[in-house]
Amino acid sequence: MDAPVDCAQLALLLEVTGTPKPGNVDRQRDLSGLRFEHFLAGAIGARPGLEMAATGEPVGESFERAVAGMAAQEGGNTQFGSLLLLVPLVRAASDALTPARCETIATSTTTADAAAFYRAFDHVDVFVDDPPTQAPDVRRGSEAIPAVRDRELDLQSVLALGVPGDDVAREWVTGFERSFDAAARLEARTGPAPDRAAAVFLELLAERPDTFVTKRHGAAVAESVQDRARTLLELDAFESDRGAVSAFADDLVAAGINPGTTADITAAGLFIALADGTITV
Amino acid sequence: MDAPVDCAQLALLLEVTGTPKPGNVDRQRDLSGLRFEHFLAGAIGARPGLEMAATGEPVGESFERAVAGMAAQEGGNTQFGSLLLLVPLVRAASDALTPARCETIATSTTTADAAAFYRAFDHVDVFVDDPPTQAPDVRRGSEAIPAVRDRELDLQSVLALGVPGDDVAREWVTGFERSFDAAARLEARTGPAPDRAAAVFLELLAERPDTFVTKRHGAAVAESVQDRARTLLELDAFESDRGAVSAFADDLVAAGINPGTTADITAAGLFIALADGTITV
Numbered sequence: 001m002d003a004p005v006d007c008a009q010l011a012l013l014l015e016v017t018g019t020p021k022p023g024n025v026d027r028q029r030d031l032s033g034l035r036f037e038h039f040l041a042g043a044i045g046a047r048p049g050l051e052m053a054a055t056g057e058p059v060g061e062s063f064e065r066a067v068a069g070m071a072a073q074e075g076g077n078t079q080f081g082s083l084l085l086l087v088p089l090v091r092a093a094s095d096a097l098t099p100a101r102c103e104t105i106a107t108s109t110t111t112a113d114a115a116a117f118y119r120a121f122d123h124v125d126v127f128v129d130d131p132p133t134q135a136p137d138v139r140r141g142s143e144a145i146p147a148v149r150d151r152e153l154d155l156q157s158v159l160a161l162g163v164p165g166d167d168v169a170r171e172w173v174t175g176f177e178r179s180f181d182a183a184a185r186l187e188a189r190t191g192p193a194p195d196r197a198a199a200v201f202l203e204l205l206a207e208r209p210d211t212f213v214t215k216r217h218g219a220a221v222a223e224s225v226q227d228r229a230r231t232l233l234e235l236d237a238f239e240s241d242r243g244a245v246s247a248f249a250d251d252l253v254a255a256g257i258n259p260g261t262t263a264d265i266t267a268a269g270l271f272i273a274l275a276d277g278t279i280t281v
Numbered sequence: 282m283d284a285p286v287d288c289a290q291l292a293l294l295l296e297v298t299g300t301p302k303p304g305n306v307d308r309q310r311d312l313s314g315l316r317f318e319h320f321l322a323g324a325i326g327a328r329p330g331l332e333m334a335a336t337g338e339p340v341g342e343s344f345e346r347a348v349a350g351m352a353a354q355e356g357g358n359t360q361f362g363s364l365l366l367l368v369p370l371v372r373a374a375s376d377a378l379t380p381a382r383c384e385t386i387a388t389s390t391t392t393a394d395a396a397a398f399y400r401a402f403d404h405v406d407v408f409v410d411d412p413p414t415q416a417p418d419v420r421r422g423s424e425a426i427p428a429v430r431d432r433e434l435d436l437q438s439v440l441a442l443g444v445p446g447d448d449v450a451r452e453w454v455t456g457f458e459r460s461f462d463a464a465a466r467l468e469a470r471t472g473p474a475p476d477r478a479a480a481v482f483l484e485l486l487a488e489r490p491d492t493f494v495t496k497r498h499g500a501a502v503a504e505s506v507q508d509r510a511r512t513l514l515e516l517d518a519f520e521s522d523r524g525a526v527s528a529f530a531d532d533l534v535a536a537g538i539n540p541g542t543t544a545d546i547t548a549a550g551l552f553i554a555l556a557d558g559t560i561t562v
């Protein structure tokens with residue numbers, strides 16, 4: 001399992017399989033209208049865009065193609081954020097899968113990459129709250145492209161405007177720091193890959209408030225989710241009392257609280273660990 | 282989701298996801314040493330061989346390549362039988378996905394296809410009981426190829442020698458009758474694709490003794506499994522009492538009885554239905 005595209009697809013599949021992954025679709029849980037099989041189909045559909053990234057096509061166009069393919073299923077947005085991390089990581093893996101290489105890829109993006117990023121929003125409904133006032137509004141999709149061009153914004157610059165409110169965007173300006181950290185955590189764990197993924201998801205959730213939860217439900221809710229994750233982590237609940245983690249998962253699903261950013265970073269970490277061969281299936 | 286290779290991979294993923302699928306790995310159940318994620322990795326790894334089939338490469342070599350890729354995970358044999366059905370079906374789909382076209386593909390196979398089929402056994406441990414005395418022993422893998430060549434056996438002829446003891450082989454001499462029938466059953470059902478897959482799996486299991494179970498445990502066990510499936514089917518248990526189907530699933534897993542042939546035909550039916558667009562995800 002060395003080809004980066006295969007590792008990226010398997011990372012998406014392992015991410016959704018890991019359970020309990022509080023608040024998200026996992027092997028044990030569906031959400032209303034968004035089911036496990038939508039993620040399977042999303043992972044399959046994303047392939048052509050991931051292949052573009054692996055063969056050196058522009059990052060923005062590769063991402064747009066990956067999103068268009070991912071969205072060719074009936075559940076809606078399954079893996080937009082994950083693909084925004086995987087596309088540059090796959091691109092890096094064709095050369096060297098290091099933070100420095102990822103940083104170079106991010107800083108080398110152009111206005112054309114930014115335009116393709118905006119077009120990606122035409123393919124799927126992505127939840128976005130009020131965008132940072134400095135950035136052209138992604139909710140307008142490709143209609144915002146003239147504003148992107150006028151301001152000569154490259155893709156990294158667009159994403160930088162989303163920091164600190166979006167921790168997927170934050171990866172783009174930190175050399176994918178938490179993604180690489182997640183990979184190291186996955187390697188340090190033991191057991192089957194989906195169990196490692198779920199355990200690391202809980203660690204990441206305890207570490208920082210999930211920015212997708214913040215966007216949808218506000219900072220107080222995101223902090224309360226983080227607090228409960230931290231309490232479970234301190235109790236080593238994933239190993240010692242998995243039922244408590246499952247109860248947390250059920251509560252978040254019932255409340256409609258989905259820490260999607262944390263899932264995206266987990267997927268990115270899975271990709272790095274699979275591509276490096278530090279975890280295997 | 283129209284590209285045949287994408288449909289084939291998604292069929293493999295949906296097949297293993299459908300639950301309860303008595304005796305087999307499903308979304309709710311792992312077997313000892315053979316887990317859900319091994320099937321995910323098997324489906325990803327099979328792609329290059331499926332792509333060969335889609336682009337008109339010889340069926341035998343495509344199958345061997347698919348098996349080699351499928352086997353690049355740590356669980357052992359996950360989808361050998363499914364791929365033996367999917368490879369000719371994917372090949373047919375690049376032209377016309379009909380029983381007649383499948384029959385032509387099967388009858389057009391050569392000694393080289395048969396040799397590649399034997400080589401596929403070098404890549405993975407496949408459970409085989411005493412083979413039909415008329416056929417070179419697949420347990421010898423590529424070492425049996427001289428005997429295949431001496432007797433000028435094509436792949437369909439090799440598989441024909443396995444009928445009636447192997448219902449995957451039987452598809453190769455019946456125009457993939459049960460695979461197409463499974464696709465029609467999947468279309469006739471309602472609900473999410475994995476639920477349809479599990480429901481149709483039970484129908485197929487009630488219809489004929491599973492030949493993989495017969496090989497491993499004898500005809501009496503296979504018939505008792507069929508009887509219990511038939512009773513559940515008559516009660517419409519998948520809709521009216523899914524707990525009874527789950528109990529059946531748990532009992533078979535505990536007894537180590539895996540109706541793998543029925544799973545293979547379910548995967549083939551899923552492929553046909555996805556490629557025809559009669560079921561969607």
